[in-house]
Amino acid sequence: MSLRVAVVGAGAIGLYYGAKLAHAGGDVHFLMRGALDEIRRDGITVRGEGENFTVAKANCSNSTADIGPCDLVLIAVKTTSNNDIVELIPPLLHEGTMLMTLQNGLGNEEFLARHFGKERLLAGLCFICLNRISRNVVERFDYGHIVIAEYARPPQARTREIAEMFGQSAIKCSVAEDLTLERWRKLVWNIPFNGLSILAGGLDTAAILADENLRSSTLALMREVIGAANKCGHPLPETTAPEQIRRTEEMNAYKPSTLVDFEAGKPLEIDAIWGEPLRRAMAAGAKVPQLKIVHALLNSIDQVRRAGPAGRPLS
């Protein structure tokens, strides 16, 4: 399977997976704004245990019209930029173009399906600890595998073909039957760790788990999310919580992406990671008092920051 691939969004996720595919010989085209000059000059460098390489000549452009139709579009912009991609994507489409969102949280597939049709849609859930340490260098701290699933239907032939292509590019990959179940499983991690990392004063995963009270709140929040998933009809076992805590302990200290956004003064992915899960949980009658307060606090912090110097100052 030889696919023409577009990567929309040149953050850590987009650069990493795009570079992996390109490094393995894939026909990959990056859409980017800020880093265009650096990447044309220096390429994209990936660092991490067992993988240190540079894609010296990355095809990159600041226009999807220049890139033209592709077979697979990897969507790796923050969910806070979803409105922008509505206009960016059409030039990349031919009749059979597949759209695979690599974004966090809930609601992205529904959004993309409304604009581009649900048949095109797949998702790749990225279980990976990455930081972009400069505009063209991405460092992987841990993990790296992707769980691929179709939107609102079981895996198809194309799903397994993409997984195969990823595997041939040294990306660990598996195919899941139920996308929404996998999204909730990932939220069991993102909701506490991404949220508490900011609210607790700027802590990485190791610092959160080293604080007895925060560790206990992490576990309690995980249980709430599991309860919500179950109420929403996506069965996740209770053991998911202690398992994820244990795996997080085994990995290197990591700053969740939302904390990285917070420190960089960027908008936070409030709605995808906390807002939409909260709405679904409450609609299903789940009791989620801790998710509710974490969402309210993050949402307020995000608004206070966006109001900027003219608004309320962050003290």
Place this chain on the structure above:
Amino acid sequence: MSLRVAVVGAGAIGLYYGAKLAHAGGDVHFLMRGALDEIRRDGITVRGEGENFTVAKANCSNSTADIGPCDLVLIAVKTTSNNDIVELIPPLLHEGTMLMTLQNGLGNEEFLARHFGKERLLAGLCFICLNRISRNVVERFDYGHIVIAEYARPPQARTREIAEMFGQSAIKCSVAEDLTLERWRKLVWNIPFNGLSILAGGLDTAAILADENLRSSTLALMREVIGAANKCGHPLPETTAPEQIRRTEEMNAYKPSTLVDFEAGKPLEIDAIWGEPLRRAMAAGAKVPQLKIVHALLNSIDQVRRAGPAGRPLS
């Protein structure tokens, strides 16, 4: 009743009530460190609706030995300085000296009783919105009344005598039967407003109530605290929550004292306002998931800040 009064702690609360007593002709002696020179030179000024006065000659000292024995000691230091007062207070004591803590939260009376005997102890719960706007100027935004109670016993003759003295000094004052019940009633306000004001990004009471999600979380936290008080044997009606919300809406926008401390880089009164109530709630079997997470987050923020530049940076 003519009492020799010492005020230990020259923050907003100590300066305000001490100045009110002195302005009415009381024999008041202030213990203070930082503001000594300004107050000796300029006196203490109180501003607020219906009261604008300066105590030109305030008796103040940086040594309780200089002040000597008093009949009533008002304790107005932050609870985070409780360890300091163990050594400061003995020179102020004669056999019948009364200690009245004006501090927030739970656990202060028990602490003072251990060191100075429970018979001396009373508390004054300050329902007031004050900010110290310079070292010797205090502004009252709203309210002002004190609820006075004995520690671990019903009101005595002295309790009513103190209330009378306060009343003659134009301090609204009432006497309560059950100190701990009143402490919980005050915590119904302090736990959400003082906590969320910091965690939500630096908001005053009006901004908290204007944000639909925060308002809902405030109410939910209030209900948790009421539930905890009831489990601990202090009956507070459910209606306390909406009543306090309504009264807060009617008052001017106010920065809770813990937010003022936070913005000034001072230690936060975590244990008195959140820690001890949480321990008592959990010991009584109350379900307080939101109090637990708010406590964990504030405690972490306080620690991160205290670690200072050598510790983890606040971003």
